[in-house]
Amino acid sequence: MASKKKLILGERLRRLEDPPLITGQGRFADDINFPHQLHMRIVRSPYAHAEIKSINTESASQIPGVVAIWTHGDISDLGPIDFRADKSAEELKAFRQFCLAKSRVRYVGDPVAAIFAEDPYIAEDAADLIELDVNQLSVISDADQEPGEFDEGLGSEAALLTHTFGDVSPVWDSAYLVVDVDLRTGRHSGVPLETRGAIGVHNKTTDTLELYGAAKIPHRNRDTLVRMLSRPPAKIHLHEGHTGGGFGIRGELYPEDILVLVAAERLGRPVKWIEDRQEHLMAANQGRNQHHLARMAFDQNGQILAMADEFWHDQGGYVRTHGANVPNRTMCMLTGAYKIPAFQAKCHFRLTNKTPAATYRAPGRFESTFVRERIMDIAAEKLGIDRVEIRRRNLIGVDDMPFKIKFNEPGLETLVFDSGDYESLLDKALVHFKWDELQAELNERRAGGELVGCGLGVFVEESGKGPVDGARISVDINGDVEVLTGGASLGQGFETTMAQITAAALGADYNKITVLHGQTDRIPYGIGAHAARATVMTGSAVNITALKVREKALDVAAELLQTTADRLDIENSEVFISDNRNGPSVSLAEIAERLAPGSKNLGGREPNLSAEGFHNTKESAFPYGIHFAVAKVDAETGHIKVERFMVAYDVGRAVNHMLLEGQLVGGCVQGVGGALFEEFSYSETGEPLAVTLADYLLPTMDCAPAIECLVTEDAPSPTNELGIKGGGEGGINGVGAAIAGAVDDAIGQVGAVKELPVTPQRMKVMLNRAG
Amino acid sequence: MMQKHDIKLDINGKKYEIAVEPRRTLVDVIRDQCGQTGTHAGCHHGVCGACTILLDDEPVRSCLVFGIQADGKKIRTVEGLAEGNKLHPLQQAFTDHHALQCGYCTPGFLMLAVGILEKDPDISHDDLVSALSSNLCRCTGYANIITAVKAAAEQMRAG
């Protein structure tokens, strides 16, 4: 009989986090209040690029209930918002954002003043009365136009970044085929349903600053705040409550987070800020906005000989906390699942007068997969090789694992694809999707006049980048298990996942486990939830810690049951002798009681049934996947309907299949949004044209395709004991690529889709060109 | 400060006698003045549906109604769905079918679905999808929401 321990990992257990959320008892940012709090309202620039002449706050300050109004001059002692500790590239420092604009505004939405009032409605009234006098400056509207000026004497190209391996130069002239493409990905963002919020409190008793509404990486943000505010780590604490979706954009340090903290201290009252939707759509990080000129060389069998890409990354008005992380990830992951002998990528990392950009779910990967897979489709057509076959011929093989990509540039980290059988996933996916039957069916429908086709995208994801995370687990005398982590939860089911890992490793009853996260005052370290790290890093730390607790419990139980630890097992919080399940047993609660401080039964042991443990790794875990799409184009309206979609994904090991599929399906529908509807567009003068959810179109239920998931566990990661790889980004990575391929196929023009999203307007243009 | 008006609200059977400024939206009044924070706002513009409540048993976006307009009316919110510890079939189905991730959209979807199913327990799949398409969810991709609502509908029909 399979033991419970084996079963609980992977089981589709109901989530521990659901009860408060379905009964209206959640604690999201706007649900948090402190007595005597002030409300902050940010006054934002209506200009995309301008020099500030003056800011008149006079009439606004007359409104009863307005307590203070700040402009940059009031907080000039506060430096710009820092990069995370590990991203402090000197050359980018000049492009950081101050909490309130200093002498220039650089995008519509750039904070210029902060109003603190007794009531949010009053603060908003006052904001309308602020007069901003400026000299308008010429607007840099796109990264690929002539560079302009970020500041006097400082150009808008913040950096020219490269990633290369091998030598591409001899290849182009001799290759059998060279495919050149000119491709763009639109500006998208996570757009969580809950806008951002931040509540700052200064605890005067302990002189501690507390930030509520934190998310994603509370500990890393605490470290940045320690540097920026010159306070010791013990005097700044971040607290994560419920979080209404993150997707990479929530939880970075933004101007508003710092303003509420500084104001709480200086004004002596708690300060609450809740973003409105319009602000969110012009102030929160955006992403994806890249223009690629890429090429690949092939021999006549479709073998890739080289890849080169020059691209322009539209960073928007400032470089935020990630530095140049997104263009770097783009370059790292461009070659995807293929073996490519020579590679050269060059990125123009440029500032423009738009909302600043940063990470959004599968950052750099959604974009790079789109570019690479577009080329594969075109090459297949030109060489007369089947689209699937040309990919198969280039896949990194199972014997190549671990597969290393070492870049020529000194200092760039070497990628090590830890494990994978890419071809086997491809085979399984083709069968599961009934790819061959599908071709016949589509041919028939096209013959009948329908514009319908299919496409695919093959990719490698990245997850679980170290270096370290830890956990503390304790069992109390009631048998309740507390799992204390420095992780974060953005709705992905973090608590359930950690509880399942704990239950499996320790043998504790799943329903007696409480998982804590996002509280910097409870645990001094924490990696947070970013770049699909949570399950891999925190999960591994929890596993290691739970095993330590188990060992201690077994040691005590062996004494009580007069046997040896290796003959014992634990299930549902009860320790018993493995080959005598119905015999004597002892509960974890009883063991905890025996280990209580001062207990006579302690022997030489440290008190308490608890442990602390760490997972260290230098390596990332690389999951991989394939997306298939079937799409139908309406020739009249240009509307595209995704009829079928499949996500095939290998995660090494799934902790909870239900949650994992939830991540894949949710990510996939976000990808469909990015591929077909969502776009932050701007006028030539830099005015944002999508500032409500009626302009920035999120997918609704009626346009979300039914998504099939094929989750495999063929290639456990050797980087951690459980073999886990991250699941958060596999649903979205290849969506743009697969849908582009399907649209091409539907209209019979390979390579037609050159830009995402394929809006009905763009589709009509393509159809007219064809027609 | 604007002049305030006295109103009476009935939220989940509980009476609130409060004074509101005419410009306060109902969602703000329910949350800030009545302390019922289960109802969420995702846009304040009538687009996302997170703030959906039942006003005299009709699903309504509470960000599009002023508090004063609800004077004397019967309001139902997510906090009133469960009876003691017994979850409403829709709540149970949402957790059974993993129809929520962050849970921010959930109260709005639950109230919308309650409104739909109370009025038309036999609603067809297509009509249900089209009715639920008025609310946004950014996490789940919707598949599990439709599954959950249909499972609950069946449960509710069975009594």
Ligand code: FES
């Ligand atoms: S908050 Fe009311 S519809 Fe979005």
Ligand code: FES
């Ligand atoms: S569960 Fe997050 S918005 Fe629906």
